[in-house]
Amino acid sequence: MAYNLKEVAKKPERFTGGHRMCAGCGAPVVARQILRALKPEDHAVIGSATGCLEVSTFIYPYTAWKDSFIHNAFENSAVTVAGAEAAYVAMKRKGKISGDTKFIAFGGDGGTYDIGIQSLSGAMERGHDMVYVCYDNGAYMNTGIQRSSATPKYADTTTSPAGKEIPGKQQWRKDLTEIMVNHHIPYVAQTAAIGNMKDLYEKAEKAIYTKGPAFLNVLAPCPRGWQYNTPDLMELNRLAVETCFWPLYEVIDGKYIVNYKPKNKLPVKDFLKVQGRFKHLFRAGNEQMLEEIQAEVDKRWAELLRLAGEEA
Amino acid sequence: MSIRERMSGNEAMAVAMKQINPDVVAAFPITPSTEVPQYFSTYVADGVVDTEFVAVESEHSAMSACVGAQAAGARAMTATSANGLALMWEVLYIAAASRLPIVMACVNRTLSGPLNIHNDHSDSMGARDSGWIQLYSENNQEAYDNMLMAHRIGEHPDVVLPVMVCQDGFITSHAIENIELLEDDKVKAFVGEYKPEMYLLDKENPIAVGPLDHFTHCFEHKRQQAQAMMNAKKVILEVSEEFYKLTGRKYELFEEYNTDGADVAIVVLNSTAGTAKYVADQYKAQGKKVAVIKPRVFRPFPVDEIAVALSKYKAIAIMDKADSFNAAGGPLFTDVTSAMYAKGVLSPKVINYIYGIGGRDVKSNDIEKVVEKLFEISGTGKVDEVYNYLGVRE
Numbered sequence: 001m002a003y004n005l006k007e008v009a010k011k012p013e014r015f016t017g018g019h020r021m022c023a024g025c026g027a028p029v030v031a032r033q034i035l036r037a038l039k040p041e042d043h044a045v046i047g048s049a050t051g052c053l054e055v056s057t058f059i060y061p062y063t064a065w066k067d068s069f070i071h072n073a074f075e076n077s078a079v080t081v082a083g084a085e086a087a088y089v090a091m092k093r094k095g096k097i098s099g100d101t102k103f104i105a106f107g108g109d110g111g112t113y114d115i116g117i118q119s120l121s122g123a124m125e126r127g128h129d130m131v132y133v134c135y136d137n138g139a140y141m142n143t144g145i146q147r148s149s150a151t152p153k154y155a156d157t158t159t160s161p162a163g164k165e166i167p168g169k170q171q172w173r174k175d176l177t178e179i180m181v182n183h184h185i186p187y188v189a190q191t192a193a194i195g196n197m198k199d200l201y202e203k204a205e206k207a208i209y210t211k212g213p214a215f216l217n218v219l220a221p222c223p224r225g226w227q228y229n230t231p232d233l234m235e236l237n238r239l240a241v242e243t244c245f246w247p248l249y250e251v252i253d254g255k256y257i258v259n260y261k262p263k264n265k266l267p268v269k270d271f272l273k274v275q276g277r278f279k280h281l282f283r284a285g286n287e288q289m290l291e292e293i294q295a296e297v298d299k300r301w302a303e304l305l306r307l308a309g310e311e312a
Numbered sequence: 313m314s315i316r317e318r319m320s321g322n323e324a325m326a327v328a329m330k331q332i333n334p335d336v337v338a339a340f341p342i343t344p345s346t347e348v349p350q351y352f353s354t355y356v357a358d359g360v361v362d363t364e365f366v367a368v369e370s371e372h373s374a375m376s377a378c379v380g381a382q383a384a385g386a387r388a389m390t391a392t393s394a395n396g397l398a399l400m401w402e403v404l405y406i407a408a409a410s411r412l413p414i415v416m417a418c419v420n421r422t423l424s425g426p427l428n429i430h431n432d433h434s435d436s437m438g439a440r441d442s443g444w445i446q447l448y449s450e451n452n453q454e455a456y457d458n459m460l461m462a463h464r465i466g467e468h469p470d471v472v473l474p475v476m477v478c479q480d481g482f483i484t485s486h487a488i489e490n491i492e493l494l495e496d497d498k499v500k501a502f503v504g505e506y507k508p509e510m511y512l513l514d515k516e517n518p519i520a521v522g523p524l525d526h527f528t529h530c531f532e533h534k535r536q537q538a539q540a541m542m543n544a545k546k547v548i549l550e551v552s553e554e555f556y557k558l559t560g561r562k563y564e565l566f567e568e569y570n571t572d573g574a575d576v577a578i579v580v581l582n583s584t585a586g587t588a589k590y591v592a593d594q595y596k597a598q599g600k601k602v603a604v605i606k607p608r609v610f611r612p613f614p615v616d617e618i619a620v621a622l623s624k625y626k627a628i629a630i631m632d633k634a635d636s637f638n639a640a641g642g643p644l645f646t647d648v649t650s651a652m653y654a655k656g657v658l659s660p661k662v663i664n665y666i667y668g669i670g671g672r673d674v675k676s677n678d679i680e681k682v683v684e685k686l687f688e689i690s691g692t693g694k695v696d697e698v699y700n701y702l703g704v705r706e
Contacts, residue, residue, distance in 0.1 A: 091386060
């Protein structure tokens, strides 16, 4: 059946309102849409790393999660859910439980690219039937906007401040999606909540219902860390995709598919200039930095097209 | 009829795990506990258990997987030593606070640094306040028996806490000794089915585990956890009594050996208690009495019972195979002496020996030095040094 947001939104809510995520945050939009991809009859065990998503959705004695939920620590969301999946396999084999349960682990970029990468790598390599979702907002937002290996170059964060001598973070982002592709798992995708969120929904559905490990890297803008007006969330997502800063693509059993090629690829500065964390790049004399970022975006986009067997 | 066998302490623990047939085992290799998951993965490969074996990429992940599995409704087990236990540290506390009765085989080894693969108790002693029940084992038989009792203790509704079964690395983990095993069906009946009250995979009653728990509720939750540890003492004794009826092997909170008429006593954990008993026997043959007190249950600490048991001696040496680096005494010493003081047992003279660090061999003549010192203190009533080191060059 063709995707229809109105229909999808009628499904029973599995991630309820009343949680304490910020207005204009990308993460709850992503989590809610991903859970909509679950079949109503399927139960889910959902895990989250310590981070904004966890501390704002499960404050004792309240929870925003209608399915079973587990938070363990910062770096072990993947293996905690993998442990639950192992329990499911064993208990099903022994006839102790019935029905289908799906396993979804969430983590921010800090909990995924950095402190949790070992746990994630191990869980994916071992082939647990689960989905790992990284909601990538490009810094440790929960502790107050510290740089991570997902933070874009030159971004102003509280541990890579744009100072008089050093203009923000000095390193390029780690390409986690490619690292996960190189685990040779059945399904890896990069997505964002753009438009009617069809791309996000369909990838979540594939990830959840592909047997074996799957990984989703989802852009999740942060109004505090990125410094944008909260109503502009969806515009930020759109600009990230239209500039090819955040290409939408998937890798199914090793085959690359670029899901969206902008007809008119926008300059990356259109994405950067609406964010306070890049404000210093737009001062006179810093044009070189913008050019550097543009060159890097172009290089990575060209490489992705090459991997997908497409022309730029 | 029990089964007479001979095997190492590691194999004994692995056999116990095989007979328990848990739902999930998640483990990572580290000397000297590596054999436990090795044996166990053989059972999995040969189809003699129907456990899901998760060969994780670190001990942190081993404990994290156990948390996920146990919360999901499974019986989860692991094995580790030393740095592996240290890497689990963060998650040990979470397992206990989340009230997940995971069972761990802890094969005691020196915690780095420096790097040392041999036995002392610095690993499990470091985890003594993590909220895990700790059972110590003198030999392969006790390691096996404690493993069989661990689930019954940890899963008891008045307890619901994780359990760590400790034995000495190499000394008992790798030494092959005679052992009496229970038949598989008897183990199955004794251990029973795991029926958690609430679990993640109960789709009709979904739950959430591991909240952000502010000052409005966190203290109450920690208080309940503390109560569970208090409750554990009675449960341990009940389970041990049932085990005694099944096997004829009696276990209490601590073992008292050669106590009648003795004025002096040695308090010591795990395999060195065997050496101390041998020395006590030698003295007995000469008409001299030395008691040996071997704590089996270190967490919960048997405060009342040990204070009463020690009240009758004139001189007591408490032996620690782990230093606390507190300039005051090892962990067993500080716990025993605080128990005695709190219970008003003030007449015995008490000294502490740090011994066997980094696997330094402890021979009968080392224990004899301790005994001679105790006789001296018992005779004179005077203590020169409280905090002592045994068998170190200095």
